[in-house]
Amino acid sequence: MKVREVLELLDQAEANVKMxxxxxxxxxxxxxxxxxxxTQKSLELQDILDELKTLRKKLxxxxxxxxxxxxxxIKALVKLKNLRSHAL
Numbered sequence: 001m002k003v004r005e006v007l008e009l010l011d012q013a014e015a016n017v018k019m020x021x022x023x024x025x026x027x028x029x030x031x032x033x034x035x036x037x038x039t040q041k042s043l044e045l046q047d048i049l050d051e052l053k054t055l056r057k058k059l060x061x062x063x064x065x066x067x068x069x070x071x072x073x074i075k076a077l078v079k080l081k082n083l084r085s086h087a088l
Contacts, residue, residue: 001067001068001074002064002067002068003059003062003063003065003066003067003068004065006068006073006074006077007056007060009074009077009081010052010055010056010059010077012081013052013080013081013083014049014053016080016081016082016084017045017049017080018049020045020083021042021045021049024039024041024045025038048080052080055073
């Protein structure tokens with residue numbers, strides 16, 4: 001997979017993580033009994049988003065037509081791309 005394609009995958013993954021963060025933050029106020037869990041999950045997702053931003057900086061410094069060798073990174077991005085915040 002080329003770096004350009006990984007960046008497109010990263011765009012989709014970032015968008016899904018951002019939507020999931022908003023969904024969890026909205027659910028924080030549903031119940032005082034579950035607010036802690038939703039707060040924790042939204043913070044975990046924020047950490048993931050920060051890691052994705054770091055990855056973006058590294059990818060943007062590479063040649064877009066170069067082959068990307070990180071298979072584990074690609075698998076993780078595919079999982080995040082398929083994340084559906086409304087199904088949480």
